[in-house]
Amino acid sequence: MRAAAKKGRNEMSEKINVSEIFGENVFNDKVMAERLPKKVYKELRKTIDEGKGLDPMIAEVVANAMKDWAIEKGATHYTHWFQPLTGTTAEKHDSFIQAPNPDGTTIMEFSGKELIKGEPDASSFPSGGLRATFEARGYTAWDCTSPAFVREDAAGATLCIPTAFCSYTGEALDKKTPLLRSMEAINKQSLRLLRLFGNTTSKKVTPSVGPEQEYFLVDREKYLKRKDLIFTGRTLFGAMPPKGQEMEDHYFGSIRERIAAYMKDVNKELWKLGVTAKTQHNEVAPAQHELAPIYAEANIAVDHNQIVMEVLKKVAGRHGLTCLLHEKPFAGVNGSGKHNNWSLTTDDGINLLDPGKKPHENIRFLLVLTAILKAVDVHADLLRESAADAGNDHRLGANEAPPAIISVFLGEQLQDVLNQLIETGEATRSKKGGRLETGVSTLPSLSKDATDRNRTSPFAFTGNKFEFRMVGSSDSVAGSNIILNTIVAEAFCDICDELEAAGEENFETAVHDLIKRNATEHQRIVFNGNGYSDEWVAEAERRGLPHLRTMVDTIPCITEEKAVKVFEKFGVYTRAELESRAEILYEAYSKALNIEARTMMDMAGKQIIPAIIKYTTVLADSINSVKSAVSDADTSVQEELLAEVSDYLADTKTALSKLTDQVAEAVKKQEGKERAVYFKEVIKASMDELRAPVDKLEMIVDKEMWPMPSYGDLIFEV
Numbered sequence: 081m082r083a084a085a086k087k088g089r090n091e092m093s094e095k096i097n098v099s100e101i102f103g104e105n106v107f108n109d110k111v112m113a114e115r116l117p118k119k120v121y122k123e124l125r126k127t128i129d130e131g132k133g134l135d136p137m138i139a140e141v142v143a144n145a146m147k148d149w150a151i152e153k154g155a156t157h158y159t160h161w162f163q164p165l166t167g168t169t170a171e172k173h174d175s176f177i178q179a180p181n182p183d184g185t186t187i188m189e190f191s192g193k194e195l196i197k198g199e200p201d202a203s204s205f206p207s208g209g210l211r212a213t214f215e216a217r218g219y220t221a222w223d224c225t226s227p228a229f230v231r232e233d234a235a236g237a238t239l240c241i242p243t244a245f246c247s248y249t250g251e252a253l254d255k256k257t258p259l260l261r262s263m264e265a266i267n268k269q270s271l272r273l274l275r276l277f278g279n280t281t282s283k284k285v286t287p288s289v290g291p292e293q294e295y296f297l298v299d300r301e302k303y304l305k306r307k308d309l310i311f312t313g314r315t316l317f318g319a320m321p322p323k324g325q326e327m328e329d330h331y332f333g334s335i336r337e338r339i340a341a342y343m344k345d346v347n348k349e350l351w352k353l354g355v356t357a358k359t360q361h362n363e364v365a366p367a368q369h370e371l372a373p374i375y376a377e378a379n380i381a382v383d384h385n386q387i388v389m390e391v392l393k394k395v396a397g398r399h400g401l402t403c404l405l406h407e408k409p410f411a412g413v414n415g416s417g418k419h420n421n422w423s424l425t426t427d428d429g430i431n432l433l434d435p436g437k438k439p440h441e442n443i444r445f446l447l448v449l450t451a452i453l454k455a456v457d458v459h460a461d462l463l464r465e466s467a468a469d470a471g472n473d474h475r476l477g478a479n480e481a482p483p484a485i486i487s488v489f490l491g492e493q494l495q496d497v498l499n500q501l502i503e504t505g506e507a508t509r510s511k512k513g514g515r516l517e518t519g520v521s522t523l524p525s526l527s528k529d530a531t532d533r534n535r536t537s538p539f540a541f542t543g544n545k546f547e548f549r550m551v552g553s554s555d556s557v558a559g560s561n562i563i564l565n566t567i568v569a570e571a572f573c574d575i576c577d578e579l580e581a582a583g584e585e586n587f588e589t590a591v592h593d594l595i596k597r598n599a600t601e602h603q604r605i606v607f608n609g610n611g612y613s614d615e616w617v618a619e620a621e622r623r624g625l626p627h628l629r630t631m632v633d634t635i636p637c638i639t640e641e642k643a644v645k646v647f648e649k650f651g652v653y654t655r656a657e658l659e660s661r662a663e664i665l666y667e668a669y670s671k672a673l674n675i676e677a678r679t680m681m682d683m684a685g686k687q688i689i690p691a692i693i694k695y696t697t698v699l700a701d702s703i704n705s706v707k708s709a710v711s712d713a714d715t716s717v718q719e720e721l722l723a724e725v726s727d728y729l730a731d732t733k734t735a736l737s738k739l740t741d742q743v744a745e746a747v748k749k750q751e752g753k754e755r756a757v758y759f760k761e762v763i764k765a766s767m768d769e770l771r772a773p774v775d776k777l778e779m780i781v782d783k784e785m786w787p788m789p790s791y792g793d794l795i796f797e798v
């Protein structure tokens with residue numbers, strides 16, 4: 081006990097020198113510059129910065145330097161770290177050890193070939209038939225734009241090499257490959273646009289992404305007593321505690337010591353891995369927290385977000401906690417999401433989503449903004465799909481997270497400018513800005529501070545970036561950024577086609593017309609009101625905006641002609657890749673619900689019903705013994721309780737039998753869409769039917785006899 085307290089104090093007093101530890105486990109630019117011969121370093125930079133192909137000789141030298149560096153950090157193994165279509169990351173570890181020398185010693189080797197290419201046993205990763213169609217094996221390929229890192233854990237230290245995962249014929253079996261492709265597409269189209277505006281200096285445009293990560297922390301001991309949390313990440317039963325989040329006293333509340341110690345540890349781990357963990361605070365729900373990094377290039381941000389999720393989970397164990405990344409761990413309590421902040425930045429520091437100070441910049445900004453309106457309106461379904469997973473179905477549209485309908489929030493000032501453009505074709509005044517000018521080439525200056533906030537919007541403009549708030553907390557942010565990059569690339573491409581055709585002499589008029597047209601034709605996607613209201617659902621329907629309520633409803637859109645056309649045009653996905661993805665998504669949904677239903681059956685049958693039977697026996701025994709002591713004693717309370725509990729018990733058993741039968745039927749449904757629809761429409765309803773009487777029982781059965789910790793125990797006692 082004393083030792084533990086002392087250890088705790090030591091940890092607390094441990095000073096972290098951020099600038100010393102930041103990136104210490106990353107094979108970053110500084111390390112590369114120090115350790116690689118100048119020529120090799122230059123070549124590698126060219127590959128990283130300009131996408132030039134990599135010479136195998138160079139890879140050989142880099143691999144060797146990387147190995148020496150990693151071994152100095154204590155690494156014994158290396159792994160190709162990749163993001164298959166399962167939602168998490170995958171890896172296969174190989175040690176650096178080579179076959180022993182005749183004298184019994186060995187050397188540590190790592191070749192260029194091993195760095196560049198790996199062949200994991202791919203058969204256990206979902207491929208939606210792609211591997212079967214094309215080539216049985218998959219391979220991983222080094223993504224040199226995302227730096228390698230050394231990860232320390234109980235297994236020692238491992239050199240992790242970020243990679244893409246493809247089939248032999250090049251079909252993407254992961255999330256990284258299409259992300260990189262979409263980044264190329266948006267780069268190309270953005271540069272085209274910049275050139276039309278006379279920019280000759282920017283060499284590259286990258287999407288900047290800052291994902292804010294929400295999560296729950298619960299006590300590990302209690303977590304281990306809940307099979308639903310263990311198997312599914314969310315509670316499948318549970319009555320609401322007397323106190324919910326109605327007091328809102330948790331949000332930005334002071335962070336408790338146990339949590340503070342955890343966050344300190346998390347930050348330290350992340351900083352060592354070069355992740356710019358920046359802000360941390362409590363969230364709306366009790367036991368809910370948030371971590372946000374400083375934004376980075378999309379592919380790095382996606383990798384880093386995966387690392388953040390891994391570290392959040394790993395470090396929790398050390399503190400006797402468990403981190404829940406599920407979108408809705410507790411029914412009736414705020415869920416967790418991931419705000420995906422997105423903008424477009426040039427290598428020389430221009431943010432295309434920054435209104436800017438000069439009219440010239442403003443006009444480009446309005447062109448970009450209205451192009452994004454078009455992209456989001458035309459492909460609202462794809463954007464919605466990118467945030468869909470089985471867990472997020474419990475969150476989106478559930479009156480607290482953003483609604484399941486995509487709309488764009490612009491704020492009062494921008495809306496006013498757009499209204500003027502739509503009505504008169506000119507914007508001559510700005511609500512909060514001072515300058516008034518007329519003419520085609522000048523628009524009022526917009527100030528960033530004038531953009532107001534709207535927490536209910538799924539896609540909000542926040543000064544110099546868009547914030548896509550639909551993504552689920554456990555999901556990879558790759559998906560939503562692939563869509564954003566691709567659909568905006570298409571809108572930019574359309575603009576550029578038109579402007580190039582108009583010629584230099586008509587440029588200004590053409591720009592003006594485009595802004596007006598896109599603002600007018602796509603104004604239905606803009607909504608500045610309360611996204612949680614029922615009126616909005618009705619209004620959105622009137623406007624013809626898609627309302628895709630569940631993950632299963634969103635899947636068909638990815639294989640529609642409109643989607644195939646845009647993805648193929650910009651080389652992001654082939655039709656075959658899209659079809660395989662749809663198959664994988666249906667399967668993932670069915671699997672998730674199957675596990676949930678089975679877990680409910682297990683808990684109800686083996687824990688809940690037996691506990692209730694014990695309780696009814698106690699009640700019956702109590703009635704008998706009271707009566708035998710005092711024959712006319714009043715046992716009406718026990719009797720009423722016994723009757724009530726017995727009724728709910730019967731309901732529970734009936735619901736359990738029904739669910740059991742229905743789950744058994746599931747395998748008879750055709751794999752893919754049919755089975756997923758069955759789970760969504762039949763099984764889900766029966767799961768609710770089973771939950772209802774059990775949650776009622778939890779409120780009346782002796783707490784001592786209830787077989788698992790309650791919501792109150794889990795949420796308020798961390």
Ligand code: ADP
Pocket residue numbers: 288289290291292372373374375421422423424431544545
């Ligand atoms: P909020 O008010 O929503 O907390 P912040 O300004 O704190 O907004 O930023 C939230 C996230 O957005 C952070 O990860 C931040 O780095 C990121 N972010 C800020 N500016 C940009 C930008 N231009 N592009 C992309 N992400 C950005």
Ligand code: MG
Pocket residue numbers: 292419547
């Ligand atoms: Mg935010």
